Amino acid sequence: xxxxxxxxxxxxxxxxxxxxxxxxxxxxxxxxxxxxxxxxxxxxxxxxxxxxxxxxxxxxxxxxxxxxxxxxxxxxxxxxxxxxxxxxxxxxxxxxxxxxxxxxxxxxxxxxxxxxxxxxxxxxxxxxxxxxxxxxxxxxxxxxxxxxxxxxxxxxxxxxxxxxxxxxxxxxxxxxxxxxxxxxxxxxxxxxxxxxxxxxxxxxxxxxxxxxxxxxxxxxxxxxxxxxxxxxxxxxxxxxxxxxxxxxxxxxxxxxxxxxxxxxxxxxxxxxxxxxxxxxxxxxxxxxxxxxxxxxxxxxxxxxxxxxxxxxxxxxxxxxxxxxxxxxxxxx
Numbered sequence: 431x432x433x434x435x436x437x438x439x440x441x442x443x444x445x446x447x448x449x450x451x452x453x454x455x456x457x458x459x460x461x462x463x464x465x466x467x468x469x470x471x472x473x474x475x476x477x478x479x480x481x482x483x484x485x486x487x488x489x490x491x492x493x494x495x496x497x498x499x500x501x502x503x504x505x506x507x508x509x510x511x512x513x514x515x516x517x518x519x520x521x522x523x524x525x526x527x528x529x530x531x532x533x534x535x536x537x538x539x540x541x542x543x544x545x546x547x548x549x550x551x552x553x554x555x556x557x558x559x560x561x562x563x564x565x566x567x568x569x570x571x572x573x574x575x576x577x578x579x580x581x582x583x584x585x586x587x588x589x590x591x592x593x594x595x596x597x598x599x600x601x602x603x604x605x606x607x608x609x610x611x612x613x614x615x616x617x618x619x620x621x622x623x624x625x626x627x628x629x630x631x632x633x634x635x636x637x638x639x640x641x642x643x644x645x646x647x648x649x650x651x652x653x654x655x656x657x658x659x660x661x662x663x664x665x666x667x668x669x670x671x672x673x674x675x676x677x678x679x680x681x682x683x684x685x686x687x688x689x690x691x692x693x694x695x696x697x698x699x700x701x702x703x704x705x706x707x708x709x710x711x712x713x714x715x716x717x718x719x720x721x722x723x724x725x726x727x728x729x730x731x732x733x734x735x736x737x738x739x740x741x742x743x744x745x746x747x748x749x750x751x752x753x754x755x756x757x758x759x760x761x762x
Contacts, residue, residue, distance in 0.1 A: 489586045492574055496591045499678050499736055500567040501754060504534070506675035509563045511602065511752025514552040519688045519750055521637030525628035526604050526689075526749030537564050537572065552752065559753075597757040602680040604751045607670040607743035612693070615652065615663035629666040630689050630749035635659075644689045647725040648747075651691065669743055672735075679735040682754055690728040693745045695720030701740040711738070718742050 494500075502508040513529030515522060523529050530548045533539060539549040541562040553562045561568065578587055606613075606627060620626055631645035645661070652660050660666075672679045696718045698705040706716045711734065718740045719731035728748075734740050 487584060487586045489588070491588045491590060494567075494570055494574075494589065494591045496567060496594070497736065497759070498754065500570070501561070501565050502678050503531075503564050504566065504569065505673070506678040507604075507673035508565075508602070508678065508680045508754070509551050509752065510561050510565065510754055511559065512551045512563070514554075514559050514752060515750070518638050518640040521634070521641050522630055522688065522750055525630040525632065527751045531563060534564050537569060539564070540568055540571070593760040593762050594757040595760075597755045599753050599755055600682040600684050601686075602682055602751045602754045603686065603748040605672045605679075605681055605741060605746055605748045606666065606668045607741050608745040608747070609667055609669045610744060612745050613652070613691075613747065614667040615660045616665045616667065617663050619665050620667065624667050625669065625671075626665045626667050627671060629660065629663055630747070631660050632662075632664045634661045640688045644687045644725055648689065648691045651693075651724055666747070676737060677735060677739045678737045679739065680751060680754065681732075681748055682756060686748065687725050687728050688750045689748070690723050690725055691745060691747045692720035692723045692729055694722040694729075696742040697721065700742050701734070716740060720746065 498508070501510045509528070509531070512527045513523055515527055519527075528551065530544070530550050533544060533547055533549050539562045541553040541555055541560050542550055544550060549562060551561075551563045553560050574589075609624075615629055616626070631641070631648055634642050634645035634649070636642075637645070649660050670677065672681075697720070698718070701716050701718055710716050714733070716734055717731045720729050723729040732741055
């Protein structure tokens with residue numbers, strides 16, 4: 431076998447440069463380069479760590495729930511539309527349908543900033559009633575806006591929520607569950623730890639017309655038990671409220687009295703076994719009813735809220751609050 435050896439008098443070195451390929455002979459660059467070298471793209475490479483120098487934007491997807499519970503504030507109270515009442519029920523603005531709220535620290539109301547630490551819950555803007563409250567959805571919007579304003583130059587963002595169609599507005603009612611045995615009304619706020627709320631029928635005799643009519647029917651029941659009219663009692667003792675975090679609900683309806691009391695129940699006595707099973711819950715077949723109401727004609731059955739709660743106290747009082755929307759939702 432014959433071996434051929436290439437004798438090179440000087441060492442050759444090959445280097446890649448951004449201009450193409452240059453042959454270095456003894457440290458001196460040869461002036462010519464291959465024709466293809468001019469078409470090689472330039473790509474800056476960082477050596478520590480080994481990565482491309484060109485910035486690649488992070489991609490961030492916000493997935494936001496826009497279901498009913500997002501209308502609630504951070505404590506659970508769903509106040510959408512509160513304070514936007516017709517003249518016939520306007521006196522409820524002192525109890526079940528407050529017109530303003532205390533603005534939480536760090537939150538800026540989206541429509542009307544208010545003054546002295548309070549802001550209106552509902553604001554009319556260009557003929558449209560808008561939610562100005564510190565709802566979970568408004569807080570989430572504010573947080574997302576702050577993030578986008580800060581990082582938009584260096585980050586790609588996308589937003590996803592539930593697709594909603596066929597939206598329709600309904601009137602909403604806050605509801606209160608009675609202690610065992612029924613509701614008690616008092617002239618002074620309890621100091622023994624008992625829960626209480628503002629009595630929606632307080633001073634109803636000089637209140638707005640519909641509230642006066644409805645509370646007259648309710649008062650006929652309690653005046654017999656308490657020995658006097660509930661219109662003089664600012665406070666009502668309760669065991670729970672739909673504003674509680676673990677309930678986080680309002681009644682949606684279009685045909686109930688502004689204030690009404692359901693009683694003669696509950697049927698069955700509770701939504702728990704042996705009356706109902708987990709299978710009943712999963713199939714949506716749990717229902718608790720009351721057979722009478724004041725004013726009459728307002729008795730009905732209720733189903734679990736999206737928090738899984740069903741009222742089953744001795745009595746339940748409902749009072750008008752604001753408005754909300756029902757729609758057909760899709761995960762797409």
